[in-house]
Amino acid sequence: MKLAYWMYAGPAHIGTLRIASSFKNVHAIMHAPLGDDYFNVMRSMLERERDFTPVTASIVDRNVLARGSQEKVVDNITRKDQEERPDLIVLTPTCTSSILQEDLQNFVDRAQLEAKGDVLLADVNHYRVNELQAADRTLQQIVQFYTEKARKKGELPDGKTATPSVNIIGVTTLGFHNQHDCMELKKLMRDLGITVNAVIPEGASVHDLKHLSQAWFNLIPYREIGLSTAKYLHEQFGTPFVDITPIGVVETARCIRMIQKLLNEQGATVDYEPFIDEQTRFVSQAAWFSRSIDCQNLTGKKAVVFGDNTHAAAITKILTREMGIHVVLSGTYCKYDAEWFREQVSEYCDDVLISDDHGAIADAIARLEPAAIFGTQMERHVGKRLNIPCGVIAAPIHIQNFPIGYRPFVGYEGTNQVVDLIYNSFTLGMEDHLLEIFGGHDTKEVITKGVSAESDLNWTKEAQAELNKVPGFVRGKVKRNTEKFARDRGLTEISLEVMYAAKEAVGA
Template sequence: MKLAYWMYAGPAHIGTLRIASSFQNVHGIMHAPLGDDYFNVMRSMLERERNFTPVTTSIVDRHVLARGSQEKVVDNITRKDAEEHPDLIVLTPTCTSSILQEDLENFVSRASLTTQSDVILADVNHYRVNELQAADRTLDQIVQYYLDKAAKEGTLPQAKTAMPSVNIIGITTLGFHNQHDCRELRKLMADMGIQINAVIPDGASVTELCKLPQAWFNLVPYREIGGMTARYLEKNFDMPYVDITPMGVVETARCIRAIQGILNQRGHDANYEKFIEEQTTHVSQAAWFSRSIDCQNLTGKKAVVFGDNTHAAALTKVLAREMGIHVVWAGTYCKYDADWFKEQVQDFCDEVLITDDHGAVGDAIARVEPSAIFGTQMERHVGKRLNIPCGVIAAPIHIQNFPIGYRPYLGYEGTNQLVDLIYNSFTLGMEDHLLEIFGGHDTKEVIHKGISAESDLAWTEDGLAELNKIPGFVRGKVKRNTEKFARDRGISQINVEVLYAAKESVGA
């Protein structure tokens, strides 16, 4: 746990609350001080939902610290049980309240004696895991709780569905395009003649979790959330799972072939080769576009990719393998799963970057000066400072990345959206140069600050005036090269003479 003004993955309690609030009629209670209670605002703003179960905050204040939290926590649980009648109440501390080392498990046990709702404490180490890890663990915990409960009550179905069926695991609120991806996956399964047995957690009821073992297999589209649940179901109910993200033409086909293999092993005669060919040729435009003259103009252009494991790995493959774009480096902030990420991307990029330090990411971008960035909202800010275009491909994200229109990134329609995102993210042709010639820029003021906070270089008026004469599409590169020249020689102020000297040093 560390303090930072930018975190790629949020604290653990956000992950737990994402899972709890994704289910229908599940109420989350957060044991936390004021300041940690921003989840409701964040969700209502980003998801634009009219109806959702809000999270209740059991505030830890000076009075609670003086006499203890037990009565307040128990009262909040029993009150919400009486008022809302939820199927399940999930209690979670935050990093801050965890410092108190209270016996919350005992509080939950006491409250459970008088509630009609099921009550559980989120089994998450808030000091050691982040939002994504906590979400994965909380989903697994809830699924295990209800399957164990059904087994004890003798209500666990024993037979599989008559027709091939699937559970889609890991679709959550506040996920990057999750609802759009889920709609595309539902359509993809229907086109293949596969029934949807359940989609969890988003929109699901915990009372229906007992039917999960009826499915023939599980599909885990995202690396970050759903893997623990799929492994539990495989171990205890002999349910195979596919964890290939169907993002891009090649990986979508590979995912479908993995599903085909499972169905054939289960005695169902499945052959999706014609379906793959039809979808690739007529539904997806990505394969056609990759051979067009427009895409050929991007061949060899440099790009960098950074994000969570799922989207960063998938997009790196699409850029390098399907569109002929040179990925200089690919990176992820999911340090806990670094080995998997390296294995996935090492053949498709020059360098792999594993870090959750946004400053290191910004410096790595400035060092290689790519033609485009594909990253999170933070990399978009970095791109603005360096005058490099950026396509946002992973959380953390801004409200603009929760589109009203249909924008899946998975499946065959997702390939079309990816192509648009990639192509439109590059600065094409001589746009900036033409704007400089014919007018249109509001200002020619250059950005003084570098990406690193260590930069203390200053530009004189004559130096800036000369820099502003340089066409916009190369000005950023000239500025960075000049600052590097000055820094290497211990020069703290850049005037026109230093600019000329830097230019001569590179033979320009």
């Protein structure tokens, strides 16, 4: 067992809470020890919510451990049902409930006898799935619950809407730029003459779920959340779905062409080619900018990409085929969907890394010495230690990645935002020159044992100061050569003398 002090995807109950708190008038009960209820603070801070997060922690304390949990959990469910009058209460398992081997379904059945609203147990295995998998499963479970409930009552509508319509599935609270992406997707659908039948789960009511079957197709902008729901709706109602993420000029056009194909197969007569042409040439600046002299200065520069499946794959494709940048490594922490990721990016990068070990990607970045990194906040911190600029393109994220200004990643406006992020993430010529003159951004003296936690070398203060005098573009190489020299000779500390000896050894 290895102690994890950084996780790319959170535990399963965080995914369930994200889905439950995204719906309107849905409350979540989390049975866990005090300290595991940080979700409320995190959501209210990052999303800048004015209302309280609809999540209640049913605290496991010594009394619960002595007497059992059933009475307390059932009381909490019925109390919240009376106080909040939610349409649905979702009880989520946690590692604590699993360790205690509690029969949570029995708790739900007991509470449902008294509750006026619906009560549902999130069907996720806390030890086998992470936040993203649990969110995907919980959304599908809620949709299935209300679809079957409407079917039993004879309330499922017949047929499709009179004109083309779409369900946008997978927009959630705490998602990376999800709110801005949703606005851009709604605008894109409106421009295409398509009515938005529903957006779930963000801002939706569970009472609206029975109308999902009326849409002509479902759009899944993020592979991590929504795909299970789309597959369920396809099995139940034959509703086709589009799971092409419209990030970048090429993929946005491909997504629109797939929508065109599905609509025409159902009797519509639409031609979106003129729209694609106009948007690509006049609304999106990305196609023009990629041919400009500014962007050509980036041609051939090396980059590393790492993140969730959706964003890492999209950015890898944009860098390679739209901007001419050399992706030396593309990676994801979504190990459960590794086959899809490899299929998407293999032809656009030199190597693929599938790992949720932040040390592995950090060491790969140090070894490859890219000109820029595109990753999560963890890779941004790694980049700061290595003096390599980083653009954040995927969760995990923090407050600076929840911009108040409009910053979509999808659609044609998204192409402009993404290109700006990519271009501004590189250290450009004049900036590089000024950094050399003024000694870089950070003047603090940092003594580090290396990027990886397993590094066994220490740099003296004098040696670190000497290393900081080395120009930034070769500093990483000098550092690695010196450390290799020291390891080969069994040294554990790098002093000025070791540095000079290493320099002589390589003939530099």
